[in-house]
Amino acid sequence: MASNTEENYLKALFQITIESGNKQEAGTNEIAAHLGVKPATANDMLKKLKLKKLIQYEKYGKSSLTKAGKKIAIEVVRKHRLWETFLFEKLAFSWDEVHEVAEQLEHIQSKKLIDKLDAYLEYPTFDPHGDTIPNAKGELTIRIKKTLLEEVVGHQCKMIGVKDNSASFLQYVNKMGLSINQTIKIVSRQAFDDLIEIEVNKKISSVSPKFAENIIVECAICNKASNA
Amino acid sequence: MASNTEENYLKALFQITIESGNKQEAGTNEIAAHLGVKPATANDMLKKLKLKKLIQYEKYGKSSLTKAGKKIAIEVVRKHRLWETFLFEKLAFSWDEVHEVAEQLEHIQSKKLIDKLDAYLEYPTFDPHGDTIPNAKGELTIRIKKTLLEEVVGHQCKMIGVKDNSASFLQYVNKMGLSINQTIKIVSRQAFDDLIEIEVNKKISSVSPKFAENIIVECAICNKASNA
């Protein structure tokens, strides 16, 4: 059984390597920074996780998850996102509040609890931030995600998440009338200052590229095109 | 902020002293036994809790909660019982499974979470075991609990919990047509073999004293009499 701390390291490694695309391994400093601890601390833990065969790691090398480590990491992610969904849908938390509480709830040890929670929520596949929720077997539903910045002018897309999870950004998002599942139409792009004009609930407003690249959307038109 | 462990000691002290009636203080060994640790360990923690002004304690003396300590203990008990209620009512856990998981959930730190959970459950005042749930202000609803064995012949009472949480007993209870909030009328007692005749849903059946002493009931008639 992995401790809460060990679970956090495995989750961090999962998010740095597997979830965030390209890289298949992570450095000690990177892991430490992700968890807000000193590299020396992370180093100790990496040695311990290697001993437990949960990660691959060699002195002065990068780390990556073993099969067993990945399994645990996915379970933690599953729990985190199911709890976020519960907080958001059943307890009416706003979606910028769910993360912090879910950080605690994700470590509750009870397979029965999480499976019953999953059933109670009717087996959701995406959490309030648009991130995939692994099912009980550890399988993830994938969908084509892009940022608002990359969306085609004239297309209508659906907001399915955010990249930046900071409270300040999430509040900004709220203020712009945006939320999960909100439909957004790309009206135009200003070549002059790169602002993007969007239509939300029949109101038109402009957002910066920096803002747009932190909004994750899914576009039915583009999905269809790519499947064809 | 009290650690999980500190919370457990405060809860133990609350349950030994305040909840279980008579005693107003508890000895070091008693506290240690309640928590499944060695007296030496409890001794260290008692000194620490005294320093934090959460308990009153003098060397070689007994311990009792201060006002601040009692406040924390009641909050933990509140969280425990609200989670038990959630697990039982929303996630369809059986009575005998809720305790273990609630032991973990009771330490989640989020006032907002517990208050929203309370609202979601519609402010329950008693948990699935029939124990009182402190409200957000820390006030407890008291009701006179007794076992079915002690109930007066002719009175109508309401089942509010069980003492024995074993699966076999709970199944027996079910078979007898009994469940939480079920009304039970005491028809008679047989002096010959001590069996108790009860009426449940217009059907009369007999139960043994051993069965009856594991059913917790509340009696409106008796409550009224004692308040007068």
Next chain:
DNA sequence: TATAAAAGTTAGACTAATCTAACTAATTTT
């Protein structure tokens, strides 16, 4: 390619919570 910078490691220390073993104080029994 030599050197500076960045990344990673080690050693030693700290805190929280636990233990065992040996001790002391209080209480009960004879």
Next chain:
DNA sequence: AAAATTAGTTAGATTAGTCTAACTTTTATA
């Protein structure tokens, strides 16, 4: 009231997770 038992305490050790400071290895760059 002395002895025995029970209750409570202290000292010293252990484990997990963290830190700082000093060191080493790797990588980047001048």
